Every structure is written in structure tokens, then in C-alpha cells.
Amino acid sequence: MSRKYQAQIYVTLRPSVLDPAGVAVASGLKQLGYESVEGVRIGKYIELSLSAESEADAKTQLDRMCDQLLANPVIENYRFEIAELAASV
Amino acid sequence: MKFGVVVFPGSNCDRDAAYVTRDLLNQPTRLVWHQDTDIADLDAIVVPGGFSYGDYLRCGAIAQFSPIMQAVVQHAQQGKFVLGICNGFQILTEVGLLPGALVRNRDLHFICDRVPLKVENTQSPWTQAYTPGEIITLPVAHGEGCYHADAETLADLEDNGQVLFRYETPINGSLNNIAGICNKQGNVLGMMPHPERAADPLLGSTDGIGLFRGLLAAAETRLFTTV
Numbered sequence: 001m002s003r004k005y006q007a008q009i010y011v012t013l014r015p016s017v018l019d020p021a022g023v024a025v026a027s028g029l030k031q032l033g034y035e036s037v038e039g040v041r042i043g044k045y046i047e048l049s050l051s052a053e054s055e056a057d058a059k060t061q062l063d064r065m066c067d068q069l070l071a072n073p074v075i076e077n078y079r080f081e082i083a084e085l086a087a088s089v
Numbered sequence: 090m091k092f093g094v095v096v097f098p099g100s101n102c103d104r105d106a107a108y109v110t111r112d113l114l115n116q117p118t119r120l121v122w123h124q125d126t127d128i129a130d131l132d133a134i135v136v137p138g139g140f141s142y143g144d145y146l147r148c149g150a151i152a153q154f155s156p157i158m159q160a161v162v163q164h165a166q167q168g169k170f171v172l173g174i175c176n177g178f179q180i181l182t183e184v185g186l187l188p189g190a191l192v193r194n195r196d197l198h199f200i201c202d203r204v205p206l207k208v209e210n211t212q213s214p215w216t217q218a219y220t221p222g223e224i225i226t227l228p229v230a231h232g233e234g235c236y237h238a239d240a241e242t243l244a245d246l247e248d249n250g251q252v253l254f255r256y257e258t259p260i261n262g263s264l265n266n267i268a269g270i271c272n273k274q275g276n277v278l279g280m281m282p283h284p285e286r287a288a289d290p291l292l293g294s295t296d297g298i299g300l301f302r303g304l305l306a307a308a309e310t311r312l313f314t315t316v
Contacts, residue, residue: 013192016239018262020193020196020197020262021197068154069146072190074188074189074238075237
């Protein structure tokens with residue numbers, strides 16, 4: 001029986017890739033007086049719901065989606081969290 | 090030499106490219122819709138500038154999976170010519186025909202300008218009409234034109250002479266000021282500047298037409314060598 005899962009996917013630029021938007025936001029925060037800020041990196045957040053046989057199956061599917069399309073492995077890293085959705089009655 | 094120009098939803102330099110090959114160079118040219126897959130009749134295919142599929146997710150990310158791109162990859166594998174300009178360059182890196190990736194410009198600006206470029210290697214079909222080290226001026230118009238690749242890839246590109254065009258001054262943060270690269274075999278070129286926008290004397294510059302003329306000359310040589 002297939003189950004429903006909700007995935008929260010975070011795509012971030014690899015540490016070696018310049019993130020000019022993050023740099024600009026960091027300087028904005030400093031101008032506001034937040035001298036404690038040491039660095040800002042801006043990424044993408046993707047919510048996705050899917051059906052799968054099991055949590056392992058869902059994770060396999062998500063890994064492939066991220067590798068193929070959601071992230072570009074040349075410049076980006078990704079991670080995700082998944083939670084099973086309560087079955088609708 | 091028969092040209093095809095891919096048309097994605099969101100392409101906006103397709104007609105400019107077709108104008109150059111069809112009207113200025115008098116070569117048979119057809120526009121190829123992104124859902125078409127039969128391009129066996131074409132010698133060269135142009136993946137034009139624009140905003141394919143709205144540039145959603147990342148520039149070129151969605152276009153890489155359109156039906157036409159699988160045909161373009163095969164076309165390239167057969168040694169035929171593929172030219173990616175601007176968004177086309179981004180798509181060619183996403184689909185893996187060229188190494189690296191294009192990311193946000195260093196200063197976050199969308200750059201719309203004319204910039205001087207150095208022609209680095211004139212041994213390729215694309216640049217043989219230029220003289221080594223020649224400085225040409227081409228229009229650029231991009232927000233995500235900063236070329237990025239890991240150190241090993243970058244060293245490979247330089248060692249193999251795959252960097253064909255380099256910005257004379259750093260405009261967008263591109264590593265090694267890279268503006269255009271080709272694949273190892275030399276039949277696939279990707280570049281952020283727009284040669285098709287500097288091909289008609291009416292527009293004030295013809296610095297870009299050399300690229301297309303060089304390609305025609307290369308095709309003729311190739312025909313002679315195969316006969």
C-alpha cells in the first residue's frame with residue numbers, strides 16, 4: 001500500500017561557490033547593528049509531497065529528484081527531511 | 090550548411106540567431122520547437138538566449154529535460170555543431186555537454202552592456218576567423234553569467250585550450266574571466282556574450298559574425314576531408 005509523505009528539501013550553494021546575495025544580506029544585517037553576524041548563505045527551500053511504498057522508497061526517490069533536477073551537484077548541496085502524512089479516512 | 094535554432098517557451102534570441110544564419114549568411118535555417126526530436130537534417134544547432142521555462146528553479150534546469158535536448162545531446166555526440174548562447178550556455182552546462190555552471194553575477198546586477206573580449210584560441214571551428222589574441226566587443230545581457238567550476242575542471246579547460254573567449258575586465262566574477270568555452274572535441278561552444286547581436290552592420294558592430302563565418306569555413310573543410 002502506498003503511503004503519503006511530505007518532504008522538506010534544502011538546497012544550498014556549495015561552500016566554495018560565491019554567494020553574492022548572502023554577502024549583501026550579511027552587510028545589511030551589519031548595518032542594522034548586528035555585528036555578531038559572521039556570515040550569511042542563502043539557499044532554496046522546497047516543499048514536496050509524494051507517495052511511496054515506504055520511507056526508504058521515498059528517500060530513494062527524493063535523492064534522485066535532487067540529483068537530477070532540484071539541485072545542480074556542480075554548485076549545490078542538498079538535504080531533506082521527510083514525514084509521513086496521516087492517511088485520510 | 091543547415092542550421093536549426095531551438096525555441097523554448099521563454100526563448101527571446103531565437104529569431105536573432107535565425108536572422109544571422111538565414112538572412113546574413115544565406116544558409117538554410119529552421120526553428121525547432123522544444124518538443125520536436127528529429128534534427129537529423131541539421132549540421133549545426135543553436136540553443137539561443139532567453140529565459141527557457143521562465144528560468145524557474147535555476148537557469149536551464151528545466152530545459153535540460155525537454156525532448157529536444159536529448160536530440161541535441163545525440164547531435165553533439167555525432168560530432169555535429171552545437172552553439173549555446175547565454176541561456177543556451179546555461180542549458181548546455183545543465184545537460185552536461187559542457188562542464189561547470191553559471192551562477193549569479195558577483196555584484197548581483199543584471200549586466201546589459203558591450204564588453205571587450207579576448208579571443209584566446211583560434212584553432213577551433215568557432216574562432217578560426219579571428220586572429221590569436223584579437224580583442225572583439227560583443228553585447229552581454231545576463232544576471233547569472235558568473236562561470237564556476239572546480240579547480241580540476243578549470244585547470245583542464247585551460248590546459249586543453251577550451252577557453253575560447255575571456256572578458257578583458259572582470260564583469261561578473263567568472264573564474265579566470267571565462268566568457269565562453271568549448272568541449273574537448275571542439276564541436277560544442279557555450280558563451281554568455283551575444284555574437285548574434287553583433288552581426289549586422291545596421292546594428293553598429295559586426296564583431297560577432299566571424300564566429301558564424303568561421304563555422305561555415307570549418308564545415309566546408311570537413312566536407313572536403315570526408316569526400
